[in-house]
Amino acid sequence: MSNLPRKIRMMEIMQDGKEYWNYEVIEQTMKDYGFQGEFSRDTLNMDLIELAAVSFIKEVDLKVDDEGVYKKGFLLHKYVITEDGKARLSEACMNAI
Amino acid sequence: MVDLQALRQAEHGRRIRFGYMWALFCAVLWGLWYIPGTVVWDLNPFDTMYADIAATSGDSMALVVTAILITAINAVTVVIALLVWNGVLGNYGEMVRTAKAFKPCSRWFLFASLFGGPVAILGSYIAMGFGGGAFAAVAALLYPVxxxxxxxxxxxxxxxxxxAMGIIVIIAGSVTIFGGGMITELQSGSIGWMGYLGGLMAATGWGIEGAIADKGLDVSSADVGLHLRFIAELGIWVIVALPLLYLAGYNVFSYAIQAFEPLTMLMFAFAGVTFGFCYVSWYKSFPLIGVGRGQGIANLYGMFAVISTILFFGDVPQWTVLVGGALCIVGSFIMFSEESLELETLRA
Structure with a gap:
């Protein structure tokens, strides 16, 4: 269970600087909040896209979802947190607790 | 072998299109908002309230006090409209989490509400009360700059x-749209300094609000952020502004109770729905296409305000409206046609 807003929690999952596929982050976040269903999943994916748009995370790899781990036929993105993202996260988490 | 880059570009293009779509929704709804916003000044109890206060404290004071009450009730209906919206999206939990994260998120929405409510929206209502919807709309057109x-x-x-070029053309078009009407209003002497002040408040307030809110939006969701921003605004009116007015001798609460009559409430419901969802769309476009572009496209509200004025008030447009409308469309196409890969990341 997490008390952080969704986007901050997603950056927190990625804060170790390792590369994560979008479905990995989404799966973990859904577990944290007890979310279910495709609508929540797509909402969280949109959050990741928005985080990438403001350069808090950046895309490092992509592949087509052939097996349907996320959405069959769609693109899967692999992200890593950026320095900007880490800076914003440390500011966010220090104060949110 | 699937062409990954082509798929990636297509996906990216979708994001940009969504951003522009939200900004365009915002423009349409915003243009509609000037209808209830203007009409409400002539309804009970605001017409008598204005006259009562003007008799004792003068026109300027009457304008400000009445505008504060209208803006406060406007905030109530927007909060209700957004309660429905976020309820459907299942966002109440996220709202609590975002509100609790004060420093990274809700602090920015509180600041945004200070500039959005008591500066921009109040200024707009003052401008509407003074010079009409057309004047209020043109006065705010500079806010994307x-x-x-x-x-x-x-x-x-x-x-x-x-x-930048697109924004400039849209502003030029919007000014042309209202130019004719404004000259007439100026000649008839119906706009005083309070009206101009209101217009200036709207332009600077909304510009500052967008830039501040964007700071909170980068780590929170637009629907939730906006709702918190309006709840904060409502707090400013109900906890601070209205009691202060009451202490100053203006019986705003008795007028507020009188506002509970069908036609007035219908107008506020109309204002709440158009304004609430215009704001949702506005906030949703920022993370996708950026504050500058989101506000630039949303500035098409000038054109939609003219269209809705024609439809609802039956005012026949002048040639300046047609020229200005064409300029607005050209300006937004300049922005739409931007190579979408330039927008891969929004910040330098």
Whole structure:
């Protein structure tokens, strides 16, 4: 269970600087909040896209979802947190607790 | 072998299109908002309230006090409209989490509400009460210049030459639309300094609000952020502004109770729905296409305000409206046609 807003929690999952596929982050976040269903999943994916748009995370790899781990036929993105993202996260988490 | 880059570009293009779509929704709804916003001044109890206060404290004071009460009730219906919206999206949990994260998120929405409510929306209502919807709309048209400039200065948001050009053409078009009407209003002497002050408040307030809210939006969701911003605004009116007016001898609460009559409430419901969802769309476009572009396209509200004025009030447009409308469309196409890969990341 997490008390952080969704986007901050997603950056927190990625804060170790390792590369994560979008479905990995989404799966973990859904577990944290007890979310279910495709609508929540797509909402969280949109959050990741928005985080990438403001350069808090950046895309490092992509592949087509052939097996349907996320959405069959769609693109899967692999992200890593950026320095900007880490800076914003440390500011966010220090104060949110 | 699937062409990954082509798929990636297509996906990216979708994001940009969504952003522009939200900004366009915002423009349509915003243009509609000037209808209830203007009409409500002539309804009970605001017409008598204005006259009562004007008799004792003068026109300027009457205008400000009445505008404060109208803005406060406007905030109530927007909060209700957004309660429905976030309820459907299942966002109440996220709202509590975002509100609790004060420093990274809700602090920015509180600041945004200070500039959005008591500055921009109040200013707009003052301008509407003084010079009518057309005057209020034109007066605020410069706000994307403020917003794009601040977003660039504060968080290094990129403004391409093309986006800047588009914004300028849209502003030129919007000014042309209202130019004719404004000259008539000026000649008839119906606009005083309070009206101009209201217009200036709207332009700077909304520009600053957009740039500040963007700072909170980068780590929170737009629907939730906006709702918190309006709840904060409501707090400013109900906890601070209205009691202060009451202490100053203006019986705003008795007028507020009188506002509970069908036609007035219908107008406020109309204002709440159009304004609430215009604001949702506005906030949703920022993370996708940036504050500068989002506000630039949303500025098409000038054109939609004219269309809705024609439809609802039956005012026949002048030639300036047609020329200005054409300029607005040209300007937004300049922005739409931007190479979408330039928007891969919004910040430098």
């Amino acid at each position: 403020v917003g794009a400039g601040l977003a660039n200065a504060w968080h290094g948001e990129k403004i391409s030459k093309r986006a």
